Amino acid sequence: MDRSLRLGFAFPPATDVTACQQTRREFLLGTIAGAGALLLTTNGVAQSNQQTRAYRKADLPPLLEFLDGTTVKTKEDWTRRKAEIRRLLVETFHGTYPQHVPAIVQAEVLQEQKKEDGSLHRQVRLTFDTKNKVSFEMWVWVPKGDGPFPVLLTAPRFYQIGWAEVALQRGYIVVLYPGLDHMHQEAAYPDYEKVWQRFRAEYPDATWTEFSTKAWLASRALDYLLDPKFGYRVAEDHVAVIGFSRYAKQSLTAAAFDDRITCVVARSAGSWAYRFSSHCEGGETCGYLPREWLLQSLRQYNGREHEMPIDSHGWLALIAPRRCLLHTAYNDDCDVTFAAERAYREGKKVYALLGRPENLCLDYRQGGHGPISDEHRRRNLDWIDLSFGRGAVRADAFPEPKLIHQFDWPAWKAQQAVDDLELPQTPASTGDRTEILARIGWMLGRAPDRIPSAVEEPFLTRPQEIEGFGEDRDPDRYASPDTARIPVVFGDGVRGNLYYGTKTHQPLPAVIWLHPYNWPMGYCSCYDAVIPWGQTAMRTPYHYVASRGFAVLAFDQVGFGTRLFEGRDFYQQYPRWSKLGRMVHDVRAAVDFVVDAKGRSQRELPTIDRKQIYLLGYSLGGMLALYSATLDERIAGVACFSGFTPLRTNTDAKPTGGIRPLWEWYALLPKLGLYNGREREIPYDYDDLLSLVAPRPCLIVSQARDRHANFADVVACVQRARKAWQAEGRTDALIHLTPDDLSHFQDAQHDMFLNWLVGLSVRKDQSMDNAGIHCVVSQVDGPSHHRLYRPGLNDCDNSVML
Numbered sequence: 065m066d067r068s069l070r071l072g073f074a075f076p077p078a079t080d081v082t083a084c085q086q087t088r089r090e091f092l093l094g095t096i097a098g099a100g101a102l103l104l105t106t107n108g109v110a111q112s113n114q115q116t117r118a119y120r121k122a123d124l125p126p127l128l129e130f131l132d133g134t135t136v137k138t139k140e141d142w143t144r145r146k147a148e149i150r151r152l153l154v155e156t157f158h159g160t161y162p163q164h165v166p167a168i169v170q171a172e173v174l175q176e177q178k179k180e181d182g183s184l185h186r187q188v189r190l191t192f193d194t195k196n197k198v199s200f201e202m203w204v205w206v207p208k209g210d211g212p213f214p215v216l217l218t219a220p221r222f223y224q225i226g227w228a229e230v231a232l233q234r235g236y237i238v239v240l241y242p243g244l245d246h247m248h249q250e251a252a253y254p255d256y257e258k259v260w261q262r263f264r265a266e267y268p269d270a271t272w273t274e275f276s277t278k279a280w281l282a283s284r285a286l287d288y289l290l291d292p293k294f295g296y297r298v299a300e301d302h303v304a305v306i307g308f309s310r311y312a313k314q315s316l317t318a319a320a321f322d323d324r325i326t327c328v329v330a331r332s333a334g335s336w337a338y339r340f341s342s343h344c345e346g347g348e349t350c351g352y353l354p355r356e357w358l359l360q361s362l363r364q365y366n367g368r369e370h371e372m373p374i375d376s377h378g379w380l381a382l383i384a385p386r387r388c389l390l391h392t393a394y395n396d397d398c399d400v401t402f403a404a405e406r407a408y409r410e411g412k413k414v415y416a417l418l419g420r421p422e423n424l425c426l427d428y429r430q431g432g433h434g435p436i437s438d439e440h441r442r443r444n445l446d447w448i449d450l451s452f453g454r455g456a457v458r459a460d461a462f463p464e465p466k467l468i469h470q471f472d473w474p475a476w477k478a479q480q481a482v483d484d485l486e487l488p489q490t491p492a493s494t495g496d497r498t499e500i501l502a503r504i505g506w507m508l509g510r511a512p513d514r515i516p517s518a519v520e521e522p523f524l525t526r527p528q529e530i531e532g533f534g535e536d537r538d539p540d541r542y543a544s545p546d547t548a549r550i551p552v553v554f555g556d557g558v559r560g561n562l563y564y565g566t567k568t569h570q571p572l573p574a575v576i577w578l579h580p581y582n583w584p585m586g587y588c589s590c591y592d593a594v595i596p597w598g599q600t601a602m603r604t605p606y607h608y609v610a611s612r613g614f615a616v617l618a619f620d621q622v623g624f625g626t627r628l629f630e631g632r633d634f635y636q637q638y639p640r641w642s643k644l645g646r647m648v649h650d651v652r653a654a655v656d657f658v659v660d661a662k663g664r665s666q667r668e669l670p671t672i673d674r675k676q677i678y679l680l681g682y683s684l685g686g687m688l689a690l691y692s693a694t695l696d697e698r699i700a701g702v703a704c705f706s707g708f709t710p711l712r713t714n715t716d717a718k719p720t721g722g723i724r725p726l727w728e729w730y731a732l733l734p735k736l737g738l739y740n741g742r743e744r745e746i747p748y749d750y751d752d753l754l755s756l757v758a759p760r761p762c763l764i765v766s767q768a769r770d771r772h773a774n775f776a777d778v779v780a781c782v783q784r785a786r787k788a789w790q791a792e793g794r795t796d797a798l799i800h801l802t803p804d805d806l807s808h809f810q811d812a813q814h815d816m817f818l819n820w821l822v823g824l825s826v827r828k829d830q831s832m833d834n835a836g837i838h839c840v841v842s843q844v845d846g847p848s849h850h851r852l853y854r855p856g857l858n859d860c861d862n863s864v865m866l
Contacts, residue, residue, distance in 0.1 A: 119373040122721030122771075123729075124337050124406050127381045127414050131373060142417060149381045150321075152374035157358050158317060159271035161280060166192040168288055174201065182208030183232055190288055194266040200259045202285050204296075205238040211297030214452050215289060217282050217305040217325070219243030219314065220253045223434070226441050227306050234445060234455070236304075237296060241285040243278040245310055246356055274356040275310075279318035286324060301326050302452045306444060308332060308436060309398060310357070320382035327387040327451040329444045332433055334398040335376050336390075336407035338369045343808035344683035344706065344772065346582030346590050347400045367806030370719055370771050380411030385420035387451035389427055389462075391444060394628055395537065396433045397590035401628070402469045402583050409470070423451075426465045432537060432584070468632045469583075471731035479639040484510070485738065487747050500756060503747040504694065507735050508645035512638055515556040515649075523551030523666050524559045524626070537588055537625075542602040544611040552617070554663030555653025559626065560587075560619025563610035564670045572615040573676035574658045575821070576651065577606050578685030578692075579621065580809070581730070586625020587618040605680065608814050614821070615672055617654055621688070622646045635731070644691065644732040651679070651692040659698055676700050678824075680817055681707055682809040683772070684732075694756040701761035701824060703817050706807040709773035710781045711736070711746045720772055754785035759792035763820045764800045770807035 119131065128136040128145065131152075136145045154160060170191040177185040184206040191199040203220070205228065207213060216231040218224045220240040228238045242259035244250060249257055260277040264270070272280070282305060289296050304327040307315035312333035319328040334341070334348050341347030350358075351366030365372050380388065390408060392399045408426040415424045425447065429440065447462060449455040477485070488506050524539060539549060539561050550562045564572055579587040589604040606616045622643055623631020634643055656662040659674045679702045681689030686707020693702040709720055716722040721729075723743060727736035739746045754762065766778045782800045789798045801816065 120371055120719045122339070122370050122719060122725070124339060124375050124377055124410050125373060127377070127410050128417065136417070139418070142414070146381060149374055149378045153320070153378045153382070156372060156374055157273075157362060157376065157378075158276035158321075159273050159359050160269075161272055161276065161321075162267040162270050165284075165287070166194050168284075168291070169193045169197065170199075171288055171294055181233075188288070190284070192284070194263075196266060198262050198266050200242045200263075200281065200284075201256075202242055203238075203240040203253075204289070205232050205240070206296070207232055207235045207237065209235065212299040212302075213237045213297060214299045214302035214448075214454070215239060215286075215304065216448070217241060217285065217303070217315075217318070218307060219278070219311050220250055220256065221245075221248055221308075221311060222250060223436050224306070224308060224311060226436060226438070227444065230441050230445050231448075234449065237289065237298065239282075239285050239289060241282050243281060243311070243314060246274060247354070271359070273358050274354075275314050275317050275358060276321075278314050279321060282314075282318040283322045283324075286322070290324070299452070304328065304448045304451070306331070306448075309334065309433065313357075316379040316383070319386065319388070320379045323386070325386070327448050328383060329389045329391060329447060331391040331436070331440070331444065332393065332396050332399045333390070334396075334400075335403070336399070337375045337377055337403040338365065338372065339375055340403035340406060341400050342367070342369055343591075343806070343810075344580040345400050345402065346397070346580060346585055347403065348398060348591055352591060367769055368771055370721075375407075377407035377410050380407065380424065381414050384411065384414040385418040385423050387423045387447070389425050389444065389447040391427045391429065391440070393429050393431045393433065393584075394468075395431065395584045395625065397537075397585050398433045400583050402581070405467050405469050408465075409467075422459065425462045426467075427462060428465055466632075468628060469729075471635075471728055471734075473728055473731075473734060473737050476635055476639065476731075476734050477737070479635075481640070484640055485735070497756060500748055500752045501695070504691070504753070507642070507733055507747070508648060508691075509638075509642040509735070510640040511645060511649060512641065522559075523553065524561055537585060539588065542589065542604050542607060544607045546611040547607050550669060551666045552657065552663055552669075553665075554657035555650055558619055558650050558653060560617055560654070561606075562615060562617050562665070562669060563606045564615040565610050565613045568613040571671045571673040572613065573678065573821070574615045574617065574672050575609055575678050575680050576654050576658070577609075577616055577618040578651070578679060578681035578688050579618075579624065580683030580685055581624075583624055583628065586620030586627065588625065603811055603814065605809065605814050605817075609680070609818055609821075612818055612822070615658070615670055617658060619650070619654065621650065621684070631731075635734075642733050642735070643730075644688070647688050648691050648695060651688065652696050655696055655698050678702065678821060681705065682813070683707065683807070684730075690750065690753045690757065693760070693762075694753050699760070701763075701821075702757060703763040703765070703820060705765045705809055705813055705817070706767055706770050706773065707764075708750045708778070708781075710751070710777045711749050712743050713777045714774060715743055716741070718774055720774060749781065751781045751784040754782070754798075755788035758785070758788035759794035759797055761797045761820075761824055762799070763817065764798070765813065765816060766800065766802050767805040767807050768802055769805060772807060775802075 127149065130136070130145055131148060136142050168190050172189045174187040174189055179185060186204045186206065187201060188204055189199055189201045191197055214236050216228065216236045217239045218227055221244060228240060232238050240253070242256040244253065244257035246257050260274055260281060263281065264272060264277050286303065288294055290298055303325050305315040305318050305325050306329040308331040312330035315328055316330050316333060319325040338350045342349050349366055350362045350369065353362070390404065392401070392404050394401060404426065408424070411424055412421060415421045446457045450457040450459065450462065488502050546565055546567055547563050548566050552562050553559050577587060606618045610616045620627045622634060631643060634646070655677055658672050658677055677698060677700050679689040679693055679699055681687070682705040686704035689702045689704050690707060693699045711723055714720055714722050716724065723736050723740065726732050727734050727740070736746070764782055766773065766775065768775050779802065786795065786798055789795045799820065
């Protein structure tokens with residue numbers, strides 16, 4: 065293709081764009097005119113928007129499936145689907161671009177610096193043909209030699225300059241374009257963080273955002289470099305862009321909308337799939353993003369990410385089949401591995417269709433979000449060299465990754481004995497306690513006779529003492545001054561920390577904190593401890609509850625945080641068990657630790673009230689809390705936040721994705737897969753679990769807008785379970801709160817739990833076994849407020865706001 069026709073943010077040819085190909089400036093109809101006028105007729109737009117509004121899918125939108133559900137089968141189909149994805153990304157994430165690419169009316173070299181290595185560093189000011197003749201400055205580093213040279217584009221943030229230096233040494237022209245984030249300043253590159261705002265002001269009709277504007281600026285810098293009249297000798301089709309974190313998002317955007325960029329390296333881009341990066345995954349939700357980065361309308365999907373007609377994996381679709389490296393860390397709190405792998409697997413299907421599956425690579429590294437090491441820089445540049453056929457890098461240096469979250473259910477089933485797959489028959493009638501326990505035990509699977517214990521594992525102390533983790537995994541992050549922490553080891557080598565309040569000296573009630581699907585960080589809080597940008601709260605449940613006079617034991621579940629690889633390899637070691645079975649096993653070992661001191665601690669533990677052992681769980685942890693309390697009567701009470709939706713009514717047709725996440729995506733209960741499509745036959749449900757918790761105190765919090773649950777089904781389930789408490793004369797011990805809220809576990813939810821727990825302690829101290837706790841829900845100018853009342857006591861002194 066003629067280079068002049070590829071400048072700007074190019075779009076696939078359509079029947080009515082020939083007039084727009086007359087000049088380079090008019091090629092950028094990448095705005096798709098708001099609703100996609102180039103690609104769809106008016107009726108087509110209306111139909112497409114209607115499909116968008118009706119979209120609901122728990123899993124990622126398939127890249128090889130049109131919005132109307134038809135499948136992409138040919139490359140011609142793909143051309144149309146790619147246009148649809150582009151439109152959806154513009155409408156959902158990036159906003160519209162200017163309709164024309166402005167010409168460069170002046171290119172002024174402000175200074176030149178000849179370096180000892182023979183390279184030339186040139187500061188350039190480009191002025192464009194806009195209403196106010198707006199300009200920007202950038203730096204171009206030219207290596208020694210005659211060329212032609214490949215090109216590397218990056219924004220000059222301090223931690224990205226290392227890439228530029230390595231690239232220059234390898235013979236790349238480096239372009240440091242004005243793409244700094246609005247929150248970042250670099251003294252050597254003044255005002256680079258403001259340029260995007262000046263250009264956006266030139267085009268008031270465009271709805272573009274910070275990311276899309278700066279990506280567009282990268283393309284304008286490329287216009288200059290590729291124009292022969294400016295004298296740079298550039299290797300044909302050898303243009304790469306690289307970025308870290310927010311700059312990785314920016315780099316992906318630039319490559320997605322400018323096909324002159326033939327290689328992209330995105331290090332820890334994060335939010336590969338907002339469906340799998342929400343509160344219950346501890347990730348970066350679309351409600352947390354700085355307002356400038358992406359469209360404000362994206363925030364409307366906060367809590368209902370399953371309604372997004374395209375997710376951020378759409379970047380990969382637009383980049384395909386060009387070279388793309390996704391460089392991420394196992395324990396990156398900004399880049400959830402589960403989301404990254406779902407996006408990668410979906411993107412790989414497009415690359416395979418286009419005949420270049422090797423051009424998309426997911427490259428894992430040890431550690432967390434940062435820092436960028438010299439080894440990382442070299443590896444990133446190795447990928448670019450490989451992409452351009454340079455150097456001695458071989459393709460086998462970037463093999464297919466060993467995925468962490470890919471579960472082969474048919475292979476698992478083939479390993480099972482016949483009796484493992486048959487529900488045990490018991491003589492008891494349906495609903496009998498013994499029969500329910502037998503069915504639960506069968507579903508959890510057979511624990512091995514012996515579990516290899518990691519007895520030599522060190523305690524979880526400071527982050528530098530935990531191999532592969534950075535400061536984000538610091539157990540003392542967000543610590544309260546009124547708490548202390550003791551590293552402990554219990555059970556079969558499970559490492560954790562006991563937090564406790566330092567101002568309380570009597571025996572402490574104990575709380576075992578069971579975390580959500582926080583793949584990279586396990587029990588340690590990351591995004592869930594922070595309210596949206598600019599409103600930092602930094603409060604974790606384990607520190608906060610401990611500071612109020614409790615002992616809190618926290619540890620990572622199998623497959624999460626420090627135990628990430630245990631989850632990956634679990635069924636190779638224990639084919640007849642289940643991950644959830646192992647989790648329940650570990651919770652029971654945690655109870656052994658706090659009740660009977662079975663384990664080790666780095667120093668002497670505070671005195672624990674052995675009769676007051678409570679479980680607190682959110683999301684995955686809420687489900688685990690119910691299973692564990694069912695099977696261990698030493699647990700005095702359980703609090704479950706957003707922990708379940710009934711199994712028998714949770715079909716594939718439900719927005720939750722049905723039971724498939726439990727048996728396939730997360731591989732928690734593989735035997736549930738035996739009931740896929742016949743969910744009514746599942747041998748027990750959550751009302752059965754709850755009935756075995758009775759008559760102990762139980763707090764269930766079900767947010768009405770939790771997309772992972774079928775709310776009406778949850779309410780009906782708890783109502784059925786209430787009969788078990790009624791039979792014991794303890795109806796008041798089961799509290800079900802249903803706030804009109806999204807699923808999250810932050811300050812308000814911490815208080816809900818704490819006030820419930822304090823109420824139980826007061827009841828115990830005052831021998832109020834029959835008085836109970838009642839919950840009253842009232843609407844007060846917005847979200848529901850919940851107040852617990854202890855009858856017979858003065859409301860002003862003894863009622864607490866939830």
